Amino acid sequence: MRQRRDPNRLPPAFVAALGVVPVALVVVFYLFPLTALIGRALGPGGLRGLGDTASSLLTPQMGRVVWFTAWQAAISTVATLIVGLAPAYVIARYRFVGRQFLLAALTAVFVLPTVVMGAAFIAVMPGPLERSVWAILGAHIVFNLAVVVRLVGATWQHLDPRLESAAATLGAGPLRVLWHITLPILRPALAAAAAIIWLFTFTSFGVVRVLGGPGRTTLEVEIWRRATQLGDISAAALLSLAQLAVLIALVAWSLRTQRRSQVSLSLLPQRPQRRPRTGTERAAVYTIAAATAAVVLTPLATMALRSLRSPDGFSLAAWTNLGSSEIRPGIRLGIDPWSAIGSSLQSALWATVLAVVIGGLAALAIDTAGARGRILDAGLMLPLATSAVTIGFGMLIAFARPPIDWRAQWWLIPIGHALVAVPFVVRTTLGVLASVDPRLRAAAATLGAGPIRAWREVVVPFLWRPLVISAGLAAAISLGEFGATSFLSRRGTETLPIIIERLLSRTGTVLQAQAFALATILAVLTTATVAAVDALIASREDPVDAHRR
Amino acid sequence: MTTSPTSRSRSHVRSHVRSVAILTAVALMAAACSNADDAEEPDVVDDVLVDDASSTVTLVAYESFPVADTDLNSALESFSAQTGIDVEILIAGDTGTMVSKAALTAGNPEGDVIWGIDNTFISRAIEAEVLEAYTPADASAIPDRLRTGAPGGIATPVTYGDVCVNVDLGWFAERDLEAPASLSDLTEEAYADLLVVQNPASSSPGLAFLAATVAAFGEDWPQYWADLRANGVAVTDGWTEAYYERFTHAGGGDRPLVVSYGSSPPAEVIFAPEPLAEAPTGVIEQTCLRQVEFAGILRGTDNPNGARRLLDFLVSAEFQSALPLTLFVYPAVDGIELPTEFVDHAIIPADPYTVDADLIETDRADWIEEWTEIVLR
Amino acid sequence: MLTVDEIKVSYGEQVILDHFSLIVADREILAVHGPSGCGKSTLLGAIAGFVPISHGRILLDGTDLTTMPTHRRQIAMVFQDDQLFPHRSVVDNVAFAAQMAGMARRERRAMASELLETVGLGGFDQRSVNELSGGEAKRVALARALAASPRVLLLDEPLSGLDPELHGRLSTEIVGIVAAAGIAAIWVTHDRAEARTVADHIIEMD
Numbered sequence A: 001m002r003q004r005r006d007p008n009r010l011p012p013a014f015v016a017a018l019g020v021v022p023v024a025l026v027v028v029f030y031l032f033p034l035t036a037l038i039g040r041a042l043g044p045g046g047l048r049g050l051g052d053t054a055s056s057l058l059t060p061q062m063g064r065v066v067w068f069t070a071w072q073a074a075i076s077t078v079a080t081l082i083v084g085l086a087p088a089y090v091i092a093r094y095r096f097v098g099r100q101f102l103l104a105a106l107t108a109v110f111v112l113p114t115v116v117m118g119a120a121f122i123a124v125m126p127g128p129l130e131r132s133v134w135a136i137l138g139a140h141i142v143f144n145l146a147v148v149v150r151l152v153g154a155t156w157q158h159l160d161p162r163l164e165s166a167a168a169t170l171g172a173g174p175l176r177v178l179w180h181i182t183l184p185i186l187r188p189a190l191a192a193a194a195a196i197i198w199l200f201t202f203t204s205f206g207v208v209r210v211l212g213g214p215g216r217t218t219l220e221v222e223i224w225r226r227a228t229q230l231g232d233i234s235a236a237a238l239l240s241l242a243q244l245a246v247l248i249a250l251v252a253w254s255l256r257t258q259r260r261s262q263v264s265l266s267l268l269p270q271r272p273q274r275r276p277r278t279g280t281e282r283a284a285v286y287t288i289a290a291a292t293a294a295v296v297l298t299p300l301a302t303m304a305l306r307s308l309r310s311p312d313g314f315s316l317a318a319w320t321n322l323g324s325s326e327i328r329p330g331i332r333l334g335i336d337p338w339s340a341i342g343s344s345l346q347s348a349l350w351a352t353v354l355a356v357v358i359g360g361l362a363a364l365a366i367d368t369a370g371a372r373g374r375i376l377d378a379g380l381m382l383p384l385a386t387s388a389v390t391i392g393f394g395m396l397i398a399f400a401r402p403p404i405d406w407r408a409q410w411w412l413i414p415i416g417h418a419l420v421a422v423p424f425v426v427r428t429t430l431g432v433l434a435s436v437d438p439r440l441r442a443a444a445a446t447l448g449a450g451p452i453r454a455w456r457e458v459v460v461p462f463l464w465r466p467l468v469i470s471a472g473l474a475a476a477i478s479l480g481e482f483g484a485t486s487f488l489s490r491r492g493t494e495t496l497p498i499i500i501e502r503l504l505s506r507t508g509t510v511l512q513a514q515a516f517a518l519a520t521i522l523a524v525l526t527t528a529t530v531a532a533v534d535a536l537i538a539s540r541e542d543p544v545d546a547h548r549r
Numbered sequence B: 001m002t003t004s005p006t007s008r009s010r011s012h013v014r015s016h017v018r019s020v021a022i023l024t025a026v027a028l029m030a031a032a033c034s035n036a037d038d039a040e041e042p043d044v045v046d047d048v049l050v051d052d053a054s055s056t057v058t059l060v061a062y063e064s065f066p067v068a069d070t071d072l073n074s075a076l077e078s079f080s081a082q083t084g085i086d087v088e089i090l091i092a093g094d095t096g097t098m099v100s101k102a103a104l105t106a107g108n109p110e111g112d113v114i115w116g117i118d119n120t121f122i123s124r125a126i127e128a129e130v131l132e133a134y135t136p137a138d139a140s141a142i143p144d145r146l147r148t149g150a151p152g153g154i155a156t157p158v159t160y161g162d163v164c165v166n167v168d169l170g171w172f173a174e175r176d177l178e179a180p181a182s183l184s185d186l187t188e189e190a191y192a193d194l195l196v197v198q199n200p201a202s203s204s205p206g207l208a209f210l211a212a213t214v215a216a217f218g219e220d221w222p223q224y225w226a227d228l229r230a231n232g233v234a235v236t237d238g239w240t241e242a243y244y245e246r247f248t249h250a251g252g253g254d255r256p257l258v259v260s261y262g263s264s265p266p267a268e269v270i271f272a273p274e275p276l277a278e279a280p281t282g283v284i285e286q287t288c289l290r291q292v293e294f295a296g297i298l299r300g301t302d303n304p305n306g307a308r309r310l311l312d313f314l315v316s317a318e319f320q321s322a323l324p325l326t327l328f329v330y331p332a333v334d335g336i337e338l339p340t341e342f343v344d345h346a347i348i349p350a351d352p353y354t355v356d357a358d359l360i361e362t363d364r365a366d367w368i369e370e371w372t373e374i375v376l377r
Numbered sequence C: 001m002l003t004v005d006e007i008k009v010s011y012g013e014q015v016i017l018d019h020f021s022l023i024v025a026d027r028e029i030l031a032v033h034g035p036s037g038c039g040k041s042t043l044l045g046a047i048a049g050f051v052p053i054s055h056g057r058i059l060l061d062g063t064d065l066t067t068m069p070t071h072r073r074q075i076a077m078v079f080q081d082d083q084l085f086p087h088r089s090v091v092d093n094v095a096f097a098a099q100m101a102g103m104a105r106r107e108r109r110a111m112a113s114e115l116l117e118t119v120g121l122g123g124f125d126q127r128s129v130n131e132l133s134g135g136e137a138k139r140v141a142l143a144r145a146l147a148a149s150p151r152v153l154l155l156d157e158p159l160s161g162l163d164p165e166l167h168g169r170l171s172t173e174i175v176g177i178v179a180a181a182g183i184a185a186i187w188v189t190h191d192r193a194e195a196r197t198v199a200d201h202i203i204e205m206d
Helices: A012-043 A053-059 A060-093 A098-109 A115-123 A135-157 A161-169 A174-202 A206-212 A221-229 A233-265 A279-308 A337-368 A370-385 A387-399 A410-434 A438-446 A451-458 A464-480 A482-490 A497-503 A507-537 A545-549 B005-032 B071-083 B095-104 B122-127 B169-174 B202-230 B237-245 B266-271 B304-314 B342-345 B357-375 C038-049 C090-094 C096-099 C105-118 C134-146 C162-180 C192-198
Strands: A327-328 B056-061 B086-091 B113-118 B156-168 B196-197 B234-236 B257-263 B281-298 C002-011 C016-023 C030-032 C056-059 C076-077 C152-156 C184-189 C201-204
Touching: A012 A233, A012 A337, A012 A370, A012 A387, A053 C152, A060 A098, A060 A135, A060 A174, A060 A279, A060 B357, A098 A135, A098 A279, A098 A507, A098 C105, A098 C152, A115 A206, A115 A279, A115 A464, A115 A497, A115 A507, A135 A206, A135 B086, A161 A174, A174 A233, A174 B266, A174 B357, A206 A221, A206 A497, A221 A233, A221 A387, A221 A482, A221 B257, A233 A370, A233 A387, A279 A507, A337 A410, A337 A464, A337 A497, A337 A507, A370 A410, A370 B005, A387 A410, A387 A482, A387 B304, A387 C002, A410 A464, A438 A451, A438 C038, A438 C076, A464 A507, A482 A497, A497 A507, B056 B095, B056 B304, B071 B304, B095 B122, B095 B202, B113 B122, B113 B156, B113 B202, B113 B304, B122 B169, B122 B342, B122 B357, B156 B169, B156 B304, B196 B202, B196 B237, B202 B237, B202 B257, B202 B281, B202 B357, B202 C038, B234 B237, B237 B257, B266 B342, B281 B304, C002 C038, C002 C184, C016 C030, C016 C038, C016 C056, C016 C184, C030 C192, C038 C152, C038 C184, C076 C134, C090 C096, C090 C105, C090 C134, C096 C105, C105 C134, C152 C162, C162 C192, C184 C192
Parallel strands: B056 B086, B056 B113, B196 B234, B196 B257, C030 C184, C030 C201, C076 C152, C152 C184
Antiparallel strands: B113 B281, B156 B257, B156 B281, C002 C016, C002 C056
């Protein structure tokens, strides 16, 4: 017999109303541009032409771009894992002075704009290595250390040290314990971290734009170069699609890996950190902590210092001349840093509002809409699997004909940023919604609350915390967003990352110092945003956490 | 039958309150996005040019175009005074970058008039439908030989000159070294690490110089560039950076040889802190390629009337005569009197390289691709 | 009088309640006794309306509740794990039903305060529900259910996890309160002694 309809379910029209805005956003600003991109890639001049475009892509040069993209990602990933293991261990196992600071610094660096990291490595690397593969690898490692420390550290925290002791009593030396016991247990976490880092570095755009120079490009930069520098739209579109296919496969795989590692994590209770006991232990812990802090903070500190360097020594000129980049009387770069700061803040504000509203609505819709919700969920994760460059490129192509010629609209950039940020908002919010016991709603219903009222009274109040967290994240993403903005940005309304990159691409000490000054400003803005959110969250107790206790 | 006056006025008040609220919301939105002036209706396209005191025309230009303080800017100010049209200058990077961006924004441009697309890039702009055809009133004074790149009045020639390797004469004199005299000399070991060129993907003189080497060496040009690379050639994205940041004479850099213009030496005379009899820099005549720069109206301009009037002005005698001593190029319009410093020190090579516009159009992408492969990777 | 008539509940292939029936009269406590996992909580959920049934009917004084949404049934419930609203204070938990009914804030808080006195939690109004002991939380849950003035009260293991002294006192209190309110109650428990103490009738489930 057929199950009767649940009389307590939310009215379908209401659920649909929650979902309609997010669905519209995905369709209009993601799927439609993607279709336009596919049209360009497969249309005449593209694959169907099978003439110039396809043959111009099947060249040894392109082979080298793909090869470089893949191997720099692989080396970056392996190197980050190796460098990150020691700090992950120390932070997971020990309590020491500066532990919170180190963790905060690693996390803050992770959300820093890519262009800032590029600037920091130009500042810290010795002259000939300023723009080299070493600088790229260095920037990738520092960026992604937080991934290793967080993901692998989390598993390490749950790993019972007695297991290692047990192995030791059976005659295994420290290295063999690491090799035979610890690493195998950490493997799911290592794999998850590796997948994420590989994904980030494979699609690395800002770092490579700044540090690669014209001769060293990843696929992502090559798409940008062909579209905006060579005007070869079809080839760029084709490359975008090829990259999209790789990324979707990788994201699907990494999501699976992550799920597996979560299962193994939940099996063991978390263990508290302890203070290092012996002198040797203390020395080792502090050495590792200090070395990590040095690796992470030296480039940024050097960048800030070099903003004070001029041809005549120490000078505040770069800071006082932020607004005037005159090369010769009357000849300027057309850069207006103050307006760029304004544009950046404005974009960040609107992108945050959009991302939070749309991501929040989407999370609620996904949470309430059952099977259809999962489709929306997948749809909203797609932008995550699409590189930001592809998103911006697609929008630029799709919105180029009247009546939807929106290229000059100020809101196109915030929407692009919001698309990049929405998946993070949805993930954060859904996690919290999933942890709200459905019987709370049943309890409200037995007390006379109708379906919508019950939902409003006992589900919605849990939203503010994940939404505040995601607002901070969205603001940080928007402030540093460089890929989509590289396509959508227009003269006169450039955001900070765009003009920082433009200044960095010049060699003069004066212009470089201005770039370092602006990068310092952007770093401070981003860090301050994240810190403000942290403080706001810490000041209010989380009802969900309190409930679980 | 009567309606209660109070109820009517109350509902009136209520609807008034609502409309005020809506207006406030709209105003807030507008204030938040002060960059968007899309509310402004485009001027009606009209054959009769009317003075429109409130209108602004945006001139998109490469980054060596002065935004203030020169005769060129004074001329533009006098244009504004005459017509009531303000001119805003939008610096769009190097020529290649500027044209690429114009192609991506074709039909919804960042400005109204574009200045300085040269004959190596003009075909790309035409193909991408960046421009709107318009023939300025005084265009008859522009010789036909300058027009070949832009048939049908799609763009208007505004300047010409030659792209040549420039030499810091003092630097070579100090070292008692003979300056190079030809393209081939540049690959000699004596001149290792002395030359800086521009990336042809983004820079117009860079592409012109590449075209010159193609004209000089034919199919062997890749070998020439491989030799140049082996000899330590430096590459910048744009001319400004190469000339004003890397060139020993003008930028305090480390390169005494730079790809620049045949008319750069007079600039050094004029900008010299003390009066000079001889130009401190010279030109290697055998490296020169003739370059014509065009201006045009950007398709989709918000202000077609203003754009046309500005283009008319760009080929007027008043503006053209300010070009030699500001941009250091020859005016495209015949019969403009040239200043003495310019005539004395500028070099018009007897026999510059020329490259057919059609050849540039078909081969440019391949050249750039191959050049990138040889020189940068 | 509450009548449960031949109801069937299944999750997928697994049948939890198969043509199950019971009747409870007003002023009567019916104990449902059985081992854990036998479907006692599911039965209460089905009566309250948040567990869908595929067959049978539920009647209250002749009115068919079967397709009526939970919030209209006037059936309140004390959940086994309380399900207090973690983001609301004690008094606002108890005042929830009155708020849903549209009572003004001051009145409903006064009413809730009184009810808290009745269950022995005077002065607890502004406490956070996350700071309550097990017995206190249970009594808040009871007060919250009673504040809805239900026609039927469902109690899901209302004494589980309490110490023996509290266990005895609270069971007496609940019986008294139910009698005073003159309503029907269903009391689910796995403890046979408890069922015998509190109930007028006992149903065995297995």
